[in-house]
Amino acid sequence: MKFKNTLPFALALALLLGAGPASAQVSTPPAGDYIYEGGSGALRVKADGRFDITTIGANAHTCALDGTIVRGKAKLADSGCVVSFAVNADKVAVSTNGAEQCRDNCGMRATFEGTYTRPTPACTDKAVASSRKSFKRQYDAKDYSTALATLSPVLSECEKTLDWITKDWIRNDIALTQLKLNDRAACLKTLQPLAEDAARTDDGIKENYPPADAEIFLPVVRAARTNLKLCRG
Template sequence: MKIKHFLPFALPLALLLGTGMASAQASTPPAGEYIYQGGSGALRVKADGRFDITTIGANAHTCALDGSIVRGKAKIADSGCIVSFAVNADKVEVATNGAEQCRDNCGMRATFEGTYTRPAPACTDKAVANSRKSFKRQYDARDYSIALATLSPLLSECDKTLDWITKGWMRNDIALTQFKLNDRAACLKTLQPLSEDAARTDDGIRENYPPADADIFLPVVRATRTNLKLCRG
């Protein structure tokens, strides 16, 4: 069975250095919430250095850990796992010392190492939820142009912090609104990233995705098939 991977693992140090992370400083991140790459988790830091991390990987496998950061490092209780935090502007690079005990915090297909980004104000979970509620009110009132202006910018502005399922639903909402505005070309362009999966059968989706991922993705795929038919005419 061919499995797609949704959570990239931590980049090798050489690549990080080559992409501007060389300036990252090992230190306690400023208090706040940082979103894991692909919107698949979060790092929350308190003013006193206490932190917790939760992430989700393929097939709904998860990671969960917490502790206290001191000078950019945290030793996980009752283990040899040491987690390091390198701050660079609005990003925090999380890595470990490679101890086997670090895996004790995760399911087989999940990891917590990688890049966490402080979301833009419009891209926090609460802000996105509010924008989607506003969009629905506007759409239901047939204020399609206003609804499109409310939701469409989030796809680009929040690309790095939205999870893949939310992106899929948002693409369908935007595409259907574009259809209502008689812009079929824009509708098809919005759905293009989902078109390959939409062309698969339900069984094809299950063959290409882990079981739990297929279950949550299939409703998005089915909506995409319907909306592609509308926009193709």
């Protein structure tokens, strides 16, 4: 069974934190919004050091926590859990002291440890939503070249911070636009990451993904099946 948003956080953090003080400093991150690995959550930091984190893991399990960062660390209220923040350019590596109480903030299949990235202006949630809205207006007006030029950069530039469902819906939209422009080869290439799942039956998707993940992924897969058939001709 596949579990989305499950990554080797301990290894990634060890590599990042072991890179030396010149590249990563335990300190309070600059105020702003940061996106969790794979677009599956967010870290919000205020100018006074207040922060909150929300993430989502496999089968819709979540984490939620907040507190105040002081010299790069935050001790959660009424808990032995200490959260550390290591800043490296536009990234923040979040780790804990390993206290069992840290798990009290999360469901079984979720974690908040890992890397959070400050998105570029074009990749914020608001900017992505605006680009998708413009794309739809252009697509509905049959201005396919402009629509493709609007949406393609979202996938290429924001792939690391888009959540997996949004990313795959965008793949479907781009592929269908490429088909409208009579570029079947490009359409198939865009949909290639979805081809393996599209070849499965609905029951096969349910067998390979946790229930909540399968429920939100099935509409994406069904669209990909249709689009792959159209692109193959």
